Amino acid sequence: QVQLVQSGAEVKKPGASVKVSCKASGYTFTSYDVSWVRQAPGQGLEWMGWMKPHSGNTYYAPKFQGRVTMTRNTSISTAYMELSSLGSEDTAVYYCARTLWEVLDSWGQGTLVTVSS
């Protein structure tokens, strides 16, 4: 079955960077896009962008442009999302999701990133 398994919770200091991994299984990793979505505590979902594992092409939401980098390692079917210059407003659960025709049809379990001094 399709499964996306994300890396564990992180605690970071303001100004630091975080890199979240998302390991895919149960399907051909390069045949689907990977989207990243975050959710601050008690808040709604926020779309961050997507990556095409086949080519490595990416699109980042303007809000995150310059701070986010989405990459992949196709040999281990893993996508990564790195966010830099962290502030307290970046405290959130970060999700990866398999995406086809803009439908996020399978999601990782989420990774809590806490930014605190």
Add this chain to the structure above:
Amino acid sequence: DIQMTQSPSSLSASVGDRVTITCRASQNVGTNLNWYQQKPGKAPKILIYATSTLQSGVPSRFIGSGSGTHFTLTISNLQPEDFATYCCQQTYSVPYTFGQGTKLEIK
């Protein structure tokens, strides 16, 4: 960015009821509108895509409709497992924005 506004932000209903959640877009998004369900502490789950197409495995009591700027999600014969937060997302133009969510609670 296209703003997505849901109403109500929360509502209470009973098992067996029918409820409707509205999602409005700040500009025309055609039928590029998806609905997700999220339960506490869990990842969202796709229910409906392209306004009205049910994702495989989703019960037929979930019905999506609309176009342009006005969309609805109707849930008939509410079941205990339906009490959750529902969120719309436009995929007409990037960035693909979400509504703020509607929390459906048991009365």
